[in-house]
Amino acid sequence: MADRHPLFMPLVLVGGVVFGFGLGFSQMARPEVVLNFLQFEDFGLLFVMFGAAIVSGIAFAVMPRIRDRAPLTGDTYERRLKPFDRNVLVGGAIFGVGWGLSGICPGAAYASLGTGNVTILWALAGMFGGAYLQGYWRSRSASRDTAAAGAD
């Protein structure tokens, strides 16, 4: 990762722009539309999330077979596989409470800010606060329990 190509940051930026434009176009940047899905009034969100998963899934399946390493980082192509433990369910449930209450998730919150939704700064403040709280707790418990070093 040390020797990054000069195009690394520009590509990440362009990818982010396309990603954010898609969240705007799909109206996922509007919490009301996400809440309409969760209240069974409009199931369109399924096409956004699974549509995006299928498109990216094609790249995750194809790239490792046709190239060894990514041109801008030299990293090998791997799928996004994380180890399963109880935290996935506990964290997922906590995330679900927040998503169901607010109708917004992190990526959509960033895009929402771009569409002019200044009010979403409340949600972003909450997300940073929540991320800080769990990081504070877990950093402390990790330093108390040194055996946990290297977890996650």
Added chain:
Amino acid sequence: MVTDPVLLQAAADLFPNGISRYAVGGFLVGLGTVLIYVGTGIPAGASTFLESTLSYVSDQSRFQQYVASRDWRVVFTAGIILGGLLFAATVQSGVVTSTLYQSGSTGELYEVGGVTLWSTDVQPWRLLVGGLFVGVGTRVGKGCTSGHGVCGVGSASKTSIAGVVTFLVVAILTAQAVAALGVTP
């Protein structure tokens, strides 16, 4: 084409705004992920940014583990914000017209310098408290709607599928409970 009136009615009930804008938007979200993955090998999720950015101001070990990726994550997030602004300046402002865009009846449209912007009517306390739970949950649960929902499901990761099913079910129950209590919007 489907011409059965019962099926058409069912589709109209499930998808009152059609599916095209969702499918096109989802394709673009996937395309953004693919561009970064093909060039860099990174399956980028949106929520690690919350912790990696905290590493600039906090020396907690949980945040410091993300120091190596924090710079590009800021750029990724800036791109997402710019993408939202680009949508506002083009489609939302009517500069680029699309039959897939309806201004909708939710939130408020307002104009700044010729750009049509949009702001939510969802109450600030819901956003703040909900955001707090999202912030804790996504980091404890190892991913959010983009990390688990797009990259993880796209990777056919069983961990991510379990995460997605969990947060979908809980979010549906939560949103329905909040609506049943008469909180709106």
